[in-house]
Amino acid sequence: MVGSSLLLGAVTLAAQSASALRIPARSVPLSRRNLAFSSDKGFKSRPVSNAATSTDDDDGSTSFLTNSGNNIYLANITLGGAAFTVQLDTGSTDLVLMPDKHIETTAVILDHQPNSTYGTGYMAGPVAFAKLEFGNYSVDSQAFLNGTSESFFDQAFFPHGIRGIMGVSLDSALSFVHEAMDEVYGDKHGRALSRSVLGNVFLQNPELDNFTSVYLGRTGDGEATDEGIFTIGEYVDGAENYMKDIKPVNVFKPTSWAVPLDAVTVNGKKVALNSTVKGAPSGKAIANLDTGTSLAMVPKFVLDAMYSAFDGAWYSDVLGSWIVPCLSGAPNITYTFGGQDFYIHPLDLTIVTDLSPAYNYTVCTPAFDVLSFGTDGMDMLLGDSFLRNSYTAFDYGSFSEDDDMLKSPSVKMLPLSSADEDYPEFLTYRAKNLASLPKEATKAEVQKILAEEGGAPAGAGEDDAASDNASEDANLLSASSAAASSSDDSSYQDLVDKLNTFGPVVIGLLGAIFVTLLGLLAVGVTICIRRGRSVGAARNVAPSYAPVPVRFKETEYRDEEHTRYNE
Known part of the structure; x- marks a missing residue:
């Protein structure tokens, strides 16, 4: 019997492992576009x-x-x-x-x-x-x-x-x-x-x-493909006027792209931030911006606040993960940097997993995870599932020949997503994707799979709306999705549209290959060894957000390690 191991393997890969890769089930053909x-x-x-x-x-x-x-x-x-x-x-x-x-x-x-x-x-x-x-x-x-x-x-x-x-x-x-x-x-x-x-x-x-x-491109839940953009010393055409007006956010220490995060807001309600990093500004968190990590990793109380706000979400203690509706009830979630709000596209919030052939069901789990390492230097590791919602410039600062910092490294971030436009897009793409998959499993059906595999008895031990550890504030955040107002500036929207329609084009030097990571089979085998069971393989349905290798070691700030980019 393979169901529980299979489901646990899917959740483990998507939401708990920070470094497993999957082999692609199939490639997505690219259409040619007259863009340059x-x-x-x-x-x-x-x-x-x-x-x-x-x-x-x-x-x-x-x-x-x-x-x-x-x-x-x-x-x-x-x-x-x-x-x-x-x-x-x-x-x-x-x-x-x-x-x-x-x-x-x-x-x-x-x-x-x-x-x-x-x-x-x-x-x-x-x-x-x-x-x-x-x-x-x-x-x-x-x-x-x-x-x-x-x-x-x-x-x-x-x-x-x-x-x-x-x-x-x-x-x-x-x-x-x-x-x-x-x-x-x-x-x-x-x-x-x-x-x-x-x-x-x-x-x-x-x-x-x-x-x-x-700029990190996104697939439309198995629909259109979009590559990425990487430039050196310049902005994408049309972005200059917007980027020059954005106030840079200095890095917390000149040893990484970790910057202060002002706020996390779920359906209009702020989640109280309490950094564990020594010297962090009061009421803020330290977030590392990392293109080398597929998921975003946050403290558990932030994760609970985000995913308890999905209408119909429930937390499985057996799986150690939230199970959320694939289509309905996605909350309005924003992260605020430098006074700017960054709405997170609902396609970047969840992972769609097809449990067949073991079980003819589909389930959805978070594309954010709990940060479990490096917490002495950061509170959050914001990987690709967050960064797709921002066009980000990384300023490397300058240092004297004696390694004195003349200008702090900093980042500028331009929001790319808005609830008014992207929530309807999410509904369209996700509905089309789900139509080609097995039916979405109900809570009772997931619990039955777990019970058959020796997990929690069906209907027992699983909270309907939030985990036992979710804060009271998180439980209050399950209101329906609130719409965020988008900019009325038509030229700004033209720029966002331009970025969102670049693919498949490679600008500068960067392409995006959304290669699948090692395979639920490998994760399932690991779980099987631990539990003495044999497993089959589930498949994540594009877009699948599985994390890539992340360094454990976090270097300490030392003046002598300053680099010189301007000599």
């Missing part, structure tokens, strides 16, 4: 073909990538004359990859080989140097971790042609390459040798403004 973007700094893009590996007319400025599930965003690089596809990650700094083809290296440091450790798995090997080409930029000698051993990457990344991760965080963030070079050459020379890709790009191109911008 050009830049006086050399960025170009054009409609992509359906073939992810197409090379026709490839000028090195575009990436041909498939969108099949909103999970991971990739960039193409050339390292030592060999082309690779890597994940673009604002949550880490190092370039880490295990090559499957020859790289012409300029040096290899065999001593002090670092081990880059993630939430699940690792990659280890010597630090090597090679010429890097990234879009229209090149670095003659870029440091990278040349992987010779790993775990997890061979299951999750390699089968899909993804050879590693390119960090685009601050050079002052945690860097295993930097630590290794410090041990060999000392701090000053080690830091100069181990600059990140962007650290070198900014150093070698002083005319560039010191920022990048990121």
Whole structure:
């Protein structure tokens, strides 16, 4: 009997594991669109073909990538004359990859080989140097971790042609390459040798403004596909006038893209924030903005406030997860940064899981999870399920030659979603998706599956509206979804529309491949081993938000780790 293990596997992958990848059940074909973007700094893009590996007319400025599930965003690089596809990650700094083809290296440091450790798995090997080409930029000698051993990457990344991760965080963030070079050459020379890709790009191109911008595309619950945008030193056409008027939010410490979060509001009611991070502003939380994480992870009281507000939601102690309606009753949830409200598109709130063939049912669970690591440096890890609702610019700041901070790193965020437009879109896309799936399971049907597998007896031990640990405020937040007013500025809406209709186009250097992550089968097998049962595999229905590797270690702020982007 496989039902409980199967359901638990689905929930575990979607809502509890922070680092498991799934293999895609099928790819989503891309339609060609007559859209293009050009830049006086050399960025170009054009409609992509359906073939992810197409090379026709490839000028090195575009990436041909498939969108099949909103999970991971990739960039193409050339390292030592060999082309690779890597994940673009604002949550880490190092370039880490295990090559499957020859790289012409300029040096290899065999001593002090670092081990880059993630939430699940690792990659280890010597630090090597090679010429890097990234879009229209090149670095003659870029440091990278040349992987010779790993775990997890061979299951999750390699089968899909993804050879590693390119960090685009601050050079002052945690860097295993930097630590290794410090041990060999000392701090000053080690830091100069181990600059990140962007650290070198900014150093070698002083005319560039010191920022990048990121837009993460979204699938329409299995409908239209949309790629991503990554720019260096410029904004997407049409965004400049809006971004210049947005007040930057300084990072909490110059070691990550963690910034103060002003508020979380559910159906018009604020959730009281109480940061556990030392020195955090009163009444705010510290949120790390991380493109390398598919889910968003928040404190449990925030999660309970969000998902208890779904009409008909209930919490399963057996599964350790909320079960929410797939279509009806999605609440109005906003996060506030720098005084601006960011409405979270309902497609980014839930995961649709098809339990067949074991059971002919569909269930929906949260696309947010409880943060269970790194809580000394952040309260929340806001990954792709949040970041799709913002066009975000990351300013890398500047530092003197003596490492004194002259300008703090900061972010600017432009809201992209609104309840007035996106809630009806959610209803349309989700209804069409559900029409092709088995019926949505009722609470009694889920409890019956759990009871058959030795879980809680049917009808017992499960709360109807909220978990036992949900706060009283959370229980009061289950009113019907409130509509947020959208801007009356037609030109602003034109910009939002432009961003939302870019795909399938790659702008700047970023493509989004929403590659599925390792498979409910693998998670189910793990659960099976623990419980002595055999399992089958459920499938998540696009868009499926399964998390990708996340670093456990959170570096402490040290003045000597400041990097120089302006020299």
